Structures are given as C-alpha cells and as structure tokens.
Amino acid sequence: MAQTISLTIPAIRPDLGKALKRAERPNRLRALALALPALLFLLVTFGAPIGVFLTTAVRNPEVREILPQTVSALDGWDGQAVPAEEAFVALAADLARAKANSTAAALGKRLNYESAGMRSRIMSVTRHLGSFADGPLAPQFVALDPAWADTELWAIIKRNGAPVTPYYLLTAVDLGQDASGSIGRVAADQAVFLDILGRTLWIAGLVTAATLLLGFPTAYVISLAPARVAGLMLLMVLLPLWTSLLVRTTAWVVLLQTDGVINQLLLALGLTTEKLQLMLTRFGTVTAMTHIQLPFTILPILSVMKSIPEGQMRAARSLGAPPLAAFWRIYAPQTLPGVAAGCLMTFILSLGYYITPALVGGPRDQMVSNFIATYINRDLNWGMAAALACLLLVMTLSIYLAFLRLVGAERIKLG
Amino acid sequence: MNTISLERRRLGNEPSTQTAAETMVAFERVQKTYDGRTLVVEDLNLAVRRGEFLTMLGPSGSGKTTTLMMLGGFEQPTSGRILLEGQAVERLPPERRDIGFVFQNYALFPHMTVRENVGFPLRYRGVRGAEAAKRVEDALAMVKLGGLGERRPAQLSGGQQQRVALARAMVFNPKLILMDEPLGALDKQLREHMQIEIKQIQQRLGITMVYVTHDQSEALTMSDRIAVFHEGRIQQLSDPVTLYDRPENRFVAGFIGDNNTLACELAGTENGLVVVRMQDGTTLLTTGLAGPADSGMTVSLRPERLGLDTESREGAQNRINARVLDKTFLGDRVRLSLEAFGNAHLVASVPAAEGAAIMPGSTVTMACSAADCRTLTR
Numbered sequence: 001m002a003q004t005i006s007l008t009i010p011a012i013r014p015d016l017g018k019a020l021k022r023a024e025r026p027n028r029l030r031a032l033a034l035a036l037p038a039l040l041f042l043l044v045t046f047g048a049p050i051g052v053f054l055t056t057a058v059r060n061p062e063v064r065e066i067l068p069q070t071v072s073a074l075d076g077w078d079g080q081a082v083p084a085e086e087a088f089v090a091l092a093a094d095l096a097r098a099k100a101n102s103t104a105a106a107l108g109k110r111l112n113y114e115s116a117g118m119r120s121r122i123m124s125v126t127r128h129l130g131s132f133a134d135g136p137l138a139p140q141f142v143a144l145d146p147a148w149a150d151t152e153l154w155a156i157i158k159r160n161g162a163p164v165t166p167y168y169l170l171t172a173v174d175l176g177q178d179a180s181g182s183i184g185r186v187a188a189d190q191a192v193f194l195d196i197l198g199r200t201l202w203i204a205g206l207v208t209a210a211t212l213l214l215g216f217p218t219a220y221v222i223s224l225a226p227a228r229v230a231g232l233m234l235l236m237v238l239l240p241l242w243t244s245l246l247v248r249t250t251a252w253v254v255l256l257q258t259d260g261v262i263n264q265l266l267l268a269l270g271l272t273t274e275k276l277q278l279m280l281t282r283f284g285t286v287t288a289m290t291h292i293q294l295p296f297t298i299l300p301i302l303s304v305m306k307s308i309p310e311g312q313m314r315a316a317r318s319l320g321a322p323p324l325a326a327f328w329r330i331y332a333p334q335t336l337p338g339v340a341a342g343c344l345m346t347f348i349l350s351l352g353y354y355i356t357p358a359l360v361g362g363p364r365d366q367m368v369s370n371f372i373a374t375y376i377n378r379d380l381n382w383g384m385a386a387a388l389a390c391l392l393l394v395m396t397l398s399i400y401l402a403f404l405r406l407v408g409a410e411r412i413k414l415g
Numbered sequence: 416m417n418t419i420s421l422e423r424r425r426l427g428n429e430p431s432t433q434t435a436a437e438t439m440v441a442f443e444r445v446q447k448t449y450d451g452r453t454l455v456v457e458d459l460n461l462a463v464r465r466g467e468f469l470t471m472l473g474p475s476g477s478g479k480t481t482t483l484m485m486l487g488g489f490e491q492p493t494s495g496r497i498l499l500e501g502q503a504v505e506r507l508p509p510e511r512r513d514i515g516f517v518f519q520n521y522a523l524f525p526h527m528t529v530r531e532n533v534g535f536p537l538r539y540r541g542v543r544g545a546e547a548a549k550r551v552e553d554a555l556a557m558v559k560l561g562g563l564g565e566r567r568p569a570q571l572s573g574g575q576q577q578r579v580a581l582a583r584a585m586v587f588n589p590k591l592i593l594m595d596e597p598l599g600a601l602d603k604q605l606r607e608h609m610q611i612e613i614k615q616i617q618q619r620l621g622i623t624m625v626y627v628t629h630d631q632s633e634a635l636t637m638s639d640r641i642a643v644f645h646e647g648r649i650q651q652l653s654d655p656v657t658l659y660d661r662p663e664n665r666f667v668a669g670f671i672g673d674n675n676t677l678a679c680e681l682a683g684t685e686n687g688l689v690v691v692r693m694q695d696g697t698t699l700l701t702t703g704l705a706g707p708a709d710s711g712m713t714v715s716l717r718p719e720r721l722g723l724d725t726e727s728r729e730g731a732q733n734r735i736n737a738r739v740l741d742k743t744f745l746g747d748r749v750r751l752s753l754e755a756f757g758n759a760h761l762v763a764s765v766p767a768a769e770g771a772a773i774m775p776g777s778t779v780t781m782a783c784s785a786a787d788c789r790t791l792t793r
Contacts, residue, residue: 311522314489317509318516319583320539326510329535333526 054393057386060165062110063157066103067094071161074154079179083154088137091157095126113167113381114156121145121153152179168387173197193371197391200367203286203357204350208343210290211297215342216335219298223305234302241295249356252288253279256360280362288360289353296349297342304338340407348396368392438501439465439591439623440486445495447481455481457647459495463591463625464640468617470626472634473644474670480595482644483627487593488512499590510539515584515592519599521576523568529555529579530564536587554586555579557616574605581613591623598633610636631671635659643667660786661703664793668715675716675761679790688732689790695757700732703790713791718750718764720787724780725769731782737761739775749773753781 013019064071069090077083098104104126108119124144132140141148159165159181166183170176174191175183185191222233240248255261256278266272278284308331316326354369368388375385440463447456456478463469471479484490485497488509497505504512515536524532533554537547555561558578568576577597584592597613598606614637617624628634634641635655643650643658643666651658651667662668665676679691679699688700691714701714721735722728737755749770751763763781773779 309520309522311518311520312524314487314509315516315518315522315524316535317489318487318512318514319536320510320587321535322510322539323508325539330524334524 050393053386054390055386056382057168057390058164058166059383060160060163060167062107063160064163066098066107067091067157067161069094070157074158074161077154077158079151079155079158082138082149082151085136085138087154088141088148091141092125092129092132092137095122096129099126099129111156111160113171113384114160115153117147118153118156121147155179155181165383168383169390171384172387172391193388193391196366196368196371197395199365200351200392201395203282203289203353203365203367204347206286207289207293207350208297208347210286211293211346212339212343214290215294215297216301216339218294219302219305219338222298222302223308237295237298240292245292246355248292249288249359252284252291252356252360256284256288279360280365282361282365285357285361285365288356289350292356293346293350297346300341300345301335301338304335304341308334336407340403344400344403348400351392351396351399437465438462439499440625441496441498442482442486443496443498445482445485445492445497447478447485447490448493454493454647456485456492459649461642461649461652463623466621466623467639468614468624468626468637470628470634470638470641471644472628472631472641472670474629477644478647479627479629479642479644483593483595483625486625487514487516513587513590515587515589517577517580517584517592517594517597519595519597521568521580521597523576523579523583525568527567528564529560529566529568529571532568532579533564533583533586536583540587542587550586554582557585558582558612573601574609577601577609581616585616585620585622591625592617594624594626596628597626598628599630606633607636613637635671643670645670662715662789662791665713665715665791668789668791673718673762673764675718675721677714677716677756677759677761679712679714681712681790688785691790693756694759697735697756699735699788700785701788701790702786703788715789715791716761716783716787718762719748721761721763721781721783722765723769723773724782728782728784731784733783733785733788735781735783737779737781739773739777739779742770742773742775751779753779755781 067090070087073087073090074083077087095104098107104122105119108122111118111122125141128144138148147153156179159177167177170183171186172193174186174194176186176190177183218233218237222230222237225233253260257263258275258277258279260278262278263272263275266276312330312334313326316330317323321329351367352369353367354373357365357367358370358373368391372385372388372392375381375388440461442459442461445456445459446454448454459478459482461482471482473479481490485492485505488504488507492505495505496503499512499514509516524535527535530551533551534547537543537550542550551564552561555564558581560575560578560582563571563575568579571579580597594613598609601609610633613624616622626634626637635658638655640652640654641658642652645666651663653661658667659671662671662674668674669676677693679693682690682692682698684690685700689703690698691701691712692698693714699714722731724731724734735755737753739751740754740760741752743750743752744767745764747767748764749767751765751770751773753761753763755761
C-alpha cells in the first residue's frame with residue numbers, strides 16, 4: 001500500500017502579529033504597572049529637578065521683569081548713538097518701581113555679571129531718583145556717571161531684555177559676548193573655567209589610573225583565592241563602601257595633616273627630616289579619592305575575572321605560551337569588559353567629586369562641583385551654577401557615549 | 416599456594432615490561448594527594464604505547480582526570496615519575512611538554528577568530544607567515560572547517576567548537592594529544608558522530624591519544640585499550656572486547672554494560688572451567704578467576720548472553736530453570752525479569768520474536784555458555 005504524505009503549508013495569517021500582541025498585552029501591562037512606581041519616583045525626584053535646574057542656565061528674567069518700559073523703549077534703538085531721552089525716562093520710571101519693590105539690587109547684580117561697575121551705577125541712579133530736577137533726564141544721568149553716555153552700557157541692557165541668555169553657558173567655557181553681541185574669548189584674567197574643567201578631567205583620570213593599577217592585581221588575587229578567603233577579601237574591599245563618604249574623607253584629613261599619622265610615621269622611620277605638606281595638595285586629593293573609588297573599579301573587574309574559565313590559561317599554556325604570554329594574550333584581553341566598566345564608573349563618579357577636594361585639596365585642586373557649590377552657597381548665582389552643572393552633565397554624557405563607541409556597549413560588563 | 420589462577424592477570428599495576436621505543440608515556444609508581452590525607456591517585460603504573468588510543472574510564476572522583484592533568488603538566492605528582500619518550504617530565508611546565516590538550520569545554524579563546532585560535536600554538540614554535548597560514552588551513556580542512564576561519568568561537572555550534580579545539584591541539588604535531596571528556600557537552604547524535612570522526616583522524620595520522628571519559632559506550636567505541644579507574648586505582652587495563660567479555664572484578668563487571676551478579680561458592684574445577692554452587696545447590700560451569708574470596712564469590716552474567724534454551728544454544732553448558740516474573744517489550748528485544756536458584760533475581764534480554772510467546776508466571780529453561788559466566792572474587 002502506497003503511503004501518501006500530505007504536506008499542509010499553513011496559510012500566512014496576516015492577523016497573527018496582531019493576535020500575538022493582543023495575547024501578550026496583559027503581561028506587558030503588568031510589567032509596566034510593576035515598574036511604574038519607580039519610574040514615577042525617578043521622574044519626580046530626579047528628572048524634573050534636573051530639567052528645571054538646567055533651564056536656570058539660560059533663564060534671564062531680571063532685566064525683562066524689572067525694566068519692562070526701558071526694554072520696550074530700546075526696542076527700536078539701533079545702538080549707534082546714545083538712546084533718546086525717552087529711554088532715560090523709561091529707565092527712571094522702572095527704577096522708581098524697582099526701588100519700591102526692592103528689586104534694584106537683584107538687577108544690579110545681574111547686570112554686574114556682564115560689565116563690572118553696573119551694580120554701583122544702578123544703585124547710584126536709584127538713590128538719586130528723588131533728587132533729579134525736571135527737564136531732560138539724560139544729561140543728569142551722565143552727570144551722575146559718564147558711562148550712561150556709553151552705547152555699550154545700553155547695548156547690555158537691550159541684549160538682556162531677551163527671556164533667555166547664552167551668558168552663563170558661554171562663561172562656563174570662557175567665552176563672552178562683546179557689545180555687538182559677537183562671541184569671543186574672555187580676557188585672560190577671567191578665563192578660569194576651562195582650566196577648572198581640564199583640572200577636573202586630569203584628577204579624574206589620575207584617580208582612574210590609580211584605582212586600575214591597585215585594583216586589577218587585587219581583583220586577580222581575589223578571583224584565584226579559595227572561596228572562603230575570597231569572601232573575606234571581598235568583604236574588606238566592600239567595607240569602605242559601608243562607611244560614610246564624609247567619615248572616610250575626614251579620616252584622610254587626620255592621616256594627611258602636617259602633624260598627622262603619616263608625617264609622624266615618616267619622621268619616626270627617618271625617611272624624611274621635615275614634615276611633608278600632604279594636606280591641601282593634589283597628592284592628598286588623588287590619594288583620598290583613589291581610596292574611596294577603589295571598590296567601584298575592583299567589583300566589575302572581579303566579576304568578569306570570575307567568569308573567565310580556568311581552562312583558558314591552561315589551554316594557552318598547553319599550546320606553548322609561557323605564563324606571562326598566556327596572561328597578556330589570553331587572560332588580560334578577556335578582562336577588558338570589566339576593566340572598561342570599572343574605569344568608566346570611577347572616571348564618571350570622580351568627575352562629580354565635591355567633599356573630598358573641598359576638605360583635602362588646596363585651592364588648585366578644586367573641581368567643577370566645588371565651583372557649582374560656591375556659586376550656589378556663596379554667590380547666590382544660580383545661573384552660573386546651572387551652567388557649570390550643564391557642562392559637567394554634557395561632559396559626562398559625551399565621555400560615556402565616546403566610550404560606548406570605542407569599546408562597544410556589549411563589551412562593558414558591570415556585573 | 417591455594418590460589419588457582421586460570422588466566423594471566425593483566426592488571427595495570429604490574430610494572431611495565433615494554434621497551435622504551437614503543438612506550439610513549441610511562442607512569443611509574445605515581446601518587447597524588449590534594450589534602451595530604453587521602454590519595455586521589457594511589458599507585459599508578461601505566462604505559463601508553465606509541466600510536467594507540469588509550470581511554471581512561473571511570474566514575475567521577477576515580478582519579479582519571481587528575482592523572483590526565485598530571486600528564487598535561489597542570490598538576491604535579493606527589494610522588495613517582497612520569498616519563499614522556501623516556502624523559503622524566505613531572506617537573507616540566509605544560510608549555511614545554513609538547514602535548515596537545517583538548518579541554519572539557521574546549522577552552523577556545525573567545526576574543527580570537529578560529530584561525531587565530533588554531534594559529535596560536537604555532538606562534539610559540541617559531542612557525543610564521545605563509546608556513547603558519549598553510550598549516551592552519553590544513554588543520555581546519557582536516558576537521559572539515561575550511562572557510563570558517565574568520566568566525567569567532569561564539570558564532571560556531573558546539574560540534575564546530577569541538578573541531579576547532581581538536582585542530583588547535585593537533586596543528587603543531589604534538590607528541591601526543593590528551594582529551595578531557597571532550598564530547599560531554601554535545602547531544603547524543605553529534606557525540607556518536609564525533610566519536611567516529613576523532614577515531615578516524617587518530618588512526619589516519621597515527622597520533623597517540625589519551626582520552627578521559629565516564630561514558631563506557633564512548634570508551635568501547637573509540638579505544639584501542641581502556642584503563643578502568645576506580646578509587647584512585649586502575650581496576651583493569653585491556654582492549655574493549657576483553658573488558659566487556661572478561662571483566663576481572665565486580666566493579667568492572669558492573670560499570671561496563673549491564674550484568675547479573677549472583678552469589679555462589681567454589682565447588683571445584685573441571686576441564687579448565689570453574690564449577691560453582693549456587694544458593695539452591697545447583698552448579699554452574701563458569702570461567703574466570705578462582706582465588707580466595709575476600710568479599711564472597713559471585714558469578715556475573717550479561718542479560719543478552721542468557722537466552723532461551725533453543726536449538727541455537729545446544730552447545731551452551733549451563734541450563735537454568737527460572738520463573739518469569741515480568742516481561743518488558745523494548746522493540747527489537749524483550750526484557751525478562753526472572754527468578755532462579757531459589758529466590759535469586761536475574762534479568763535476560765532475548766530477541767523479540769523468541770520472547771513473544773512467554774507469559775509472566777510461566778516457567779522457562781534458560782541457557783548460557785560457561786564462557787559468558789564469569790566468576791569474580793573481588
């Protein structure tokens with residue numbers, strides 16, 4: 001009996017994809033519902049504040065809100081000659097209201113960023129508003145301060161009538177706008193931020209290199225140790241993470257100060273004849289930061305090392321490679337994902353260091369974060385703080401992206 | 416002397432009498448302990464002949480992998496000597512032993528291409544350029560992987576990875592090749608295919624191979640000789656047929672294939688055969704070793720050698736009357752669960768056609784030859 005085999009080719013159902021989606025929808029909704037609280041929490045406490053803060057870097061409300069009449073009077077001004085009388089009248093009226101609302105000081109402070117001396121000019125006019133005689137105001141302004149006859153001063157007021165300003169962001173990278181509004185380098189004595197930026201990158205790089213140098217052999221030893229010893233060693237690596245950052249930093253202050261433990265030890269051992277300056281130095285800062293960052297570099301490297309089978313080195317040896325060659329050609333390349341992840345983590349975290357440079361470092365070791373804090377705490381210049389924060393964020397993201405491009409996302413293993 | 420030895424004992428722990436020329440590797444009184452208390456390898460004497468495929472077979476913890484690792488140079492013997500072509504190598508690091516090693520999980524280098532993996536050993540032997548490239552291509556062609564040279568190990572199937580590992584271990588023409596359960600990770604069909612292929616390559620090139628496995632059918636398929644390991648000792652060293660037909664102790668009889676083990680006592684000898692008395696007093700003619708029984712004497716009988724008493728078995732010396740307890744249909748064969756010699760339980764495997772008429776509860780007469788009944792004293 002001949003046997004027939006019938007092959008039924010299933011018809012392609014166009015609604016199959018739709019059916020699949022419908023069938024999986026409850027699962028997806030459930031997953032979303034489970035993750036939703038965390039997402040909302042992050043949005044409210046992390047995303048939103050950062051977004052609001054970053055807009056502070058370009059917001060420019062002072063001139064627009066305090067000098068509304070002046071801004072509209074300067075609307076048609078071409079900037080070639082001193083503005084007409086009505087601009088002075090509008091300014092006087094605006095300042096009179098500012099005096100009543102006590103907002104003149106804020107205006108003076110904002111305009112002073114653009115040009116030194118503006119605060120005193122604004123305050124002086126505000127003080128003398130009552131003693132101005134009738135008649136044209138322009139000559140009386142000029143009599144008070146000849147700068148009022150300067151077109152540059154009026155150009156500054158006109159430019160800042162706009163709701164957003166590039167001023168803070170430009171300043172953060174040592175650029176400025178001149179009277180005509182074109183962008184150029186600021187004077188050498190004011191150009192500090194690129195220097196700070198470079199210093200921040202340099203310190204973060206030093207710390208990353210130091211943690212890698214200390215961390216790689218440590219991770220290697222732990223990965224080879226028998227389970228119980230490895231557990232103990234890992235505990236010692238993790239121990240600093242369970243201590244507050246501030247406590248660890250102050251501990252370093254105790255160690256590093258001129259009469260501190262390290263100096264006394266060095267003197268007692270006769271290694272130095274006089275006390276070394278360790279506090280308030282780059283060395284102290286990098287040492288303390290390296291100590292704090294070490295676990296972050298070690299852990300990803302260790303987890304990758306543990307995943308490399310023992311057979312890899314044995315295979316290399318059996319094929320003829322001496323121990324060192326086997327290590328460099330076979331073992332070390334396979335640790336790269338962990339090395340990349342550990343270094344990236346330490347580098348990015350180091351970029352944002354604040355407490356350690358503040359307490360252990362000298363004035364030449366202060367990093368971007370320290371300046372952000374100074375602008376917020378001392379100068380109340382939120383715009384500048386936000387601009388520097390922007391800079392730090394952009395820098396971190398671009399390093400991260402460049403890193404992904406160079407190394408590849410699949411080659412970074414955090415654990 | 417009250418010991419009657421009817422066969423020459425071929426145990427591994429006799430000192431080797433082979434000449435150096437045909438001996439590739441010799442273990443001499445090798446011992447290994449990891450913790451200083453228990454010996455993983457107790458007293459190993461073993462000679463591997465040039466060009467042979469020798470398998471070390473045993474359950475896990477039997478010492479076979481430790482022995483292989485000592486030969487590869489990854490473990491040092493606690494005492495004793497290992498000779499490779501007559502030279503002591505136990506203190507020589509692995510990279511200077513000139514031994515190819517195929518690891519359990521292949522240990523291919525994931526960050527290198529197949530070609531770079533296979534070319535790796537050549538780099539340390541001063542083979543470069545066109546010569547190296549040619550040898551890599553030849554090695555890949557031999558394992559039928561030509562054209563996959565630019566792939567990375569992760570892009571290959573398990574079987575292909577296995578072939579790369581083999582090519583890499585052979586490309587530098589090592590003195591011998593060691594394999595540590597190399598087929599363990601493959602599925603059954605591929606494993607059987609690779610067994611034949613590895614065996615063919617070994618025979619074609621005449622390479623000496625030492626192979627470790629816990630799979631007895633793999634050992635029987637591939638080996639010229641098999642060393643059965645148990646508790647740190649070689650229990651038996653023989654060719655596959657001898658190992659299967661004439662196991663020398665109960666461990667080997669039980670580890671290789673299925674076996675009925677029946678208690679008995681020595682009744683005497685007759686025409687060079689050993690006569691044993693079973694529990695119910697019936698006697699069987701058997702072959703094997705009749706020595707002093709330190710833990711009782713037993714007869715081992717394979718299920719497929721115990722058949723129904725038909726014409727084809729007229730020459731069989733033993734007849735056994737048994738009651739059928741159960742019958743299991745296995746397709747080509749029928750498995751009979753029997754009770755005989757009083758209340759001893761035994762299993763027979765007969766062709767399906769012969770066993771078709773047999774019903775549980777009936778009484779049957781079984782037959783087996785004296786050569787298939789093995790008397791064991793250990």
